[in-house]
Amino acid sequence: MTSSIRRHLLTDQAADLLRSRIASGEWEVGAKLPGETTLAAELGVGRSTIREAVRMLAGLGMVESRQGAGVFLRRSTPRQDWDRVLRTEEIRHVVEVRHTVEIEAARLAAARRDEADVAALRQALHARSAASGTGAAAFVDADIALHRAVVVAAHNPVLTELFETFVPRLREAMLDLTATLDLSVGSEPEADAHRLLVEAIADGDAGEAVKVMRLRRP
Numbered sequence: 001m002t003s004s005i006r007r008h009l010l011t012d013q014a015a016d017l018l019r020s021r022i023a024s025g026e027w028e029v030g031a032k033l034p035g036e037t038t039l040a041a042e043l044g045v046g047r048s049t050i051r052e053a054v055r056m057l058a059g060l061g062m063v064e065s066r067q068g069a070g071v072f073l074r075r076s077t078p079r080q081d082w083d084r085v086l087r088t089e090e091i092r093h094v095v096e097v098r099h100t101v102e103i104e105a106a107r108l109a110a111a112r113r114d115e116a117d118v119a120a121l122r123q124a125l126h127a128r129s130a131a132s133g134t135g136a137a138a139f140v141d142a143d144i145a146l147h148r149a150v151v152v153a154a155h156n157p158v159l160t161e162l163f164e165t166f167v168p169r170l171r172e173a174m175l176d177l178t179a180t181l182d183l184s185v186g187s188e189p190e191a192d193a194h195r196l197l198v199e200a201i202a203d204g205d206a207g208e209a210v211k212v213m214r215l216r217r218p
Contacts, residue, residue, distance in 0.1 A: 014045050014053035022062065022076050033063065033071045094173040101163060102147055103213045106197060108154035110206035117153035118202045124149040125198045132188035140174045146194060153201060190216060 018039070027033060033054075036047045043050070054071055057063045060078040065071050109117070124146040131142035144167060151163045178189075193216050200208035 010045055010049045011052040011056065014043055014049050015056045017043055018053055018057060019062070022057075022073060025076075027073050029073050029075060031073050032069075033073060035070065094169050095177070098166065098170055099213070099216070101159070101166070102150065103210055105147075105151045105154045105156075105159055105163070106201065106209040106213045107206045108156060108159070109150050110201045110204055110209040112155045113153040113201055113204070117149070120149045121146070121153065121198045121201060125194060128194060129188050129191060132191075136175055136178045140171055140178055143174065144171060146198075150197070150201065 021027070033039070034042070036050045036054075039050045040047045054063060054065065058065060062073065062075055062078060063071050064074050113121075124142070128139070128142040128146045131139045148163065148167075151160050154160075193212055197209060197212045197216075200206075200212055
């Protein structure tokens, strides 16, 4: 673990040094950068560290690796949309994990739910529908409350704890996602899918509950 941390720190430092040299105008846009061996010697690091640092700069849109030709400078500053790209990737990863957890929760809930769970699910479903015209934050909170009810109905304390630990990042990601959705009255996103999910759990149909979850947009 320590060696891994050191390696990442070296890579970050090497990338920062290269960015400083680029910003100073040492290389013009379109120019070819020195090879790995030369840069490694100049920065006092290994060639693998230079390779990773160059990949970081390529991810920022600053350099481009051309097979058989070398590495060329594309721009002297990172792309302006880089933060947005990173945020989009983070949201995608958060939603993927949420989807995986909730598929298993739906399966267990259909097998283990009791009357109180079903009542809570239907109440949460109604609240989600009612929140569709009250703004992004209210709708996200209502959506999470419904999925929390599914997790609780699974009667697995570890799964419930995992879900609650995950909720802050989930809420943040969902707020970003819902910014592009129509949340006006009568425009509830995925209303049918959530209704089918609740009914499948109420009917004790684990197969249908899992099917609905898998078909939902992750």
